[in-house]
Amino acid sequence: MSDVSEPILEVRDLSLAFGGLKVLTDVSYTVPKGSVTAIIGPNGAGKTSMFNCISGFYRPKSGAIRFQGTDIGHLHPPQRAELGLARTFQNIALFRGMTVLDNIKLGRHAHMKTSLFDALAYFGRARREETELRAEVEEKIIDFLEIDHIRNKPVASLAYGLRKRVELARALAMKPKILMLDEPVAGMNREETEDMARFILDVKEEWGVTILMVEHDMGLVMDLSDHVVVLNFGQVIAAGKPAEVTSNEDVIRAYLGSGDVEVLRRTVQGEVAA
Amino acid sequence: MRIATAKESYAADEALFDTPTQRVWLALFVAVCALFPFTANEYWLYMACLVAIHVISVTGLNIVTGFTGLVSLGQAAFMGVGAYTVAVAETRFGTPVLLNLIAAGAITAAVGAVVGIPSLRVKGLYLAIATIASSFILHFVFANWNSVTHGVSGISLPPASILGVEFGRPFALYFLIVPIAFLAVFSASNLFRTRIGRAFIAIRDRDISAEVLGIPLLRYKLMSFALSSFYAGVAGGLWAYFFRVVTPESFPFVYSIFFLAAVIVGGMGSILGSILGAVFMTMVPEVLKLGVGVMSPFLSDAVALLSPVRTIVFGGLIIGFLIFEPHGLAEIWRRIRRFFHLWPFKT
Structure with missing residues (x-):
């Protein structure tokens, strides 16, 4: 539904390294305006690092991040927040006091x-x-x-x-113009997950906010996303509609390792509990 | 029991004193403070003035250390900057008292902002050491910048005078110092109802996510240091008018520790805690003196013991509060309040 609209966020050839460790290598993808875009991938694939680059907390080695058509690579995190880049954190960063x-x-x-x-x-x-x-x-x-x-x-x-x-x-x-959710339902029970899914859809539809999320719960990703980007070892190995991505054999192998492809496919599509 | 506190507007719910009971207590407290000088003797007025000066300084230190989480051990030296500013302005230029106090605050704020620059890179213990270092540098300046500070002999001031009224005795000074302390405390309370105060607390709790949420760390850390130093500067200026002689020995390093102790004992990150801590820590030595007075008939060298005992009691208080009541006197007060709010139901 939103594939035709212009991208609100565009990541091009982004590379990030900590010393000799390459975290992201030439990552490119776009987030269509008004969509729910999910970034998935195995642990350590660079998903949260990707988020940290977008919010300005990490400085990428090369590449560009364009938000609403302008390069935001030189902006500090507070300036990005003011532009409308909002995020939540994987390990909940509320202020306890x-x-x-x-x-x-x-x-x-x-x-x-x-x-x-x-x-x-x-x-x-x-x-x-x-x-x-x-x-x-x-x-x-x-x-x-x-x-x-x-x-x-x-x-x-x-x-x-x-x-x-x-x-x-x-x-x-x-x-926010774009809301970045880092594992919004990690560690939640079914009821809480359903509530959160409802909120995410409402934010998208009623508030008109684009959503970019990292999530491991494949059921949620399949149900909510318009667009899925798969990262593995810091590289994009597939991108597209949920159904296209989950039938991609590279994705299945990368995500779940070797095994019977048909079983893995059903697992990835959320039909069998992982 | 606390009942019938329902609000009809958000503004009413955001008020600093949101129930009629609180407002009545506040009015009573103001009335008692206003009438106090007419009933108290010289000694109690002297103590009240000293407490009020300490309240201003401790509130300032609580802003940077308790609310923003940046440990500062330079508060006494900052007070010294304020005191010298007032002393120089008063003796050289004879400018009006309130202007001198504002200048003391402003100059100290500028010094504090410079001292706060390391806070961008270092935290905790390292920042504490950095502020100690700047405190010793300031002491060196007080003792050696002879043309301005008259070195070790210091500066003597004439009594403060506003519109021909002389503020010499504690009775008169009370009416200068206490209203300023009220103003300082109310301003600080207001601050923490707005975005600036929230930003300070956010920096204390999680500075990295505060930055991602739109708070420029550089600006807010320096702002916190500057504001805290402004309070110290005004307190130091009042101190100068109160004691009327300013020397490099007036603001020793242990005085900074005294303020930090008051923040811890009162309650880190609590305005009420700043008041309670300042009152408590200022009165402890007086209570000890009373104890010495009682003991002296039985103990020949009771007076000689006063100084070491005071140090031990201070140390014991800090350790005791850190272990048993880390949120300080303010938390004890909150517990008492909660008890009466819920009474007679189970608390």
Whole structure:
């Protein structure tokens, strides 16, 4: 459905190395606007490194990352965040010393203008911005993600699945144009996974946000994605629609090793539990 | 029991004091503070002024160390910068008191921002050492920049005077220092309701993800150092007006440790903790003095013991709080509050 639209994110010939270790080699792919694009691959394939390059945390050795048609390679992470690149982290990076509400509000940081002097006086702009932000966070994000019962709790006291949801809330507060989810359902039970899948689809359809996700849960990837990119040893070995990718023999071998191809195919397509 | 605190607007829920009970307590506290000088003797006024100066400085240190997570052991030296600024401005230029205090804050903020530059690369213990180093450099400057600081002999100040009113005795100084302390504490509380305060806490908790979420680390770490030093500078300026003589010995390195101890005992990352810590740590030596007074008939050298005992008690307090109450007095206070909010139901 979204294959024809222009790419919102374009990665071209990206290479990343830590000393002699080549993490990514000439990786190229595009993320169509309005799509759900999944990056899959075995452990250590370079998926999270890929994310870190896009959010500006790693500096790639060569190659270009173009966001909405402009090269963002020289920008610092906060500048990229301001452009609308939001992400969540594989190992949940919430701020333990803050409540759920403050964690979510923090996401809006780059889009606010309150200066130090406004903040000290809590007058004029500070008061207006904070009140507006509170209303928006409450009505758009907290209601949507069904986390109103925990809004004043410190994040350290939350269960794992809820923390993941709060992290998604914080990313949504960043006014994202593209939302990068690093293993959004890892470690979740079936119910929590279904909730998260519903939220991801709603974000895409109601908020019009493009989604780029790394995920190991093949069932989820098959159900949600419009477009799948397969990485192995830092290289793209296949890209395309979910069905095309999972019937690709290279992918099956890379992803699951050797064995009966027909069984592996069914595993990859989510018909048999891995 | 805490009931009927439902809010009808987000602004009401975001208020600093969000229940009528809290506002009544606050009004009572302000009234007590305002009437205190008319009932207290010279000694208690002296202590109140000293506590208020320490509250400002500890609040400042808590901003950088408790909220932003950057350990600073330069707070006393920063106070020295503020004190010297006021002393020089007062004796050389005779500029107005409030202007001097603002200048003290501003110059100290600039010094603090420079001292904070290593925080971009180093954290924790390494940053603590870096701030100790800058604190010794500042001491060297105080002692040797003779043309400005008069070296080891220091500078004596005339009493502060605003619009012909002289602030010499603690009774008058109380009305200068305490309102400024109130202003400092309220400003800091406001700060942590906004994006700037949230950014500081985010840097403390996870600086790398804070950066990915749109917080430029360089700017905010330096801002935190500068703001903290501004508080130290104003506190130092008030200190200068309070003691009216500023020498390099006025701000020894142990004074910095005293402030860090107050932050830990009060509660890292808590504005209330800064107040409680400053009050507690300032009053402990006085309580010990009282103890010495009681003991002196029975113990011939009780007075000679005071100084070592004080050091031991300070050390013991810090260790005790780190082990048993790492969130400090503020957490004890929160527990008491929670008990009364839930009472008579099970807590």
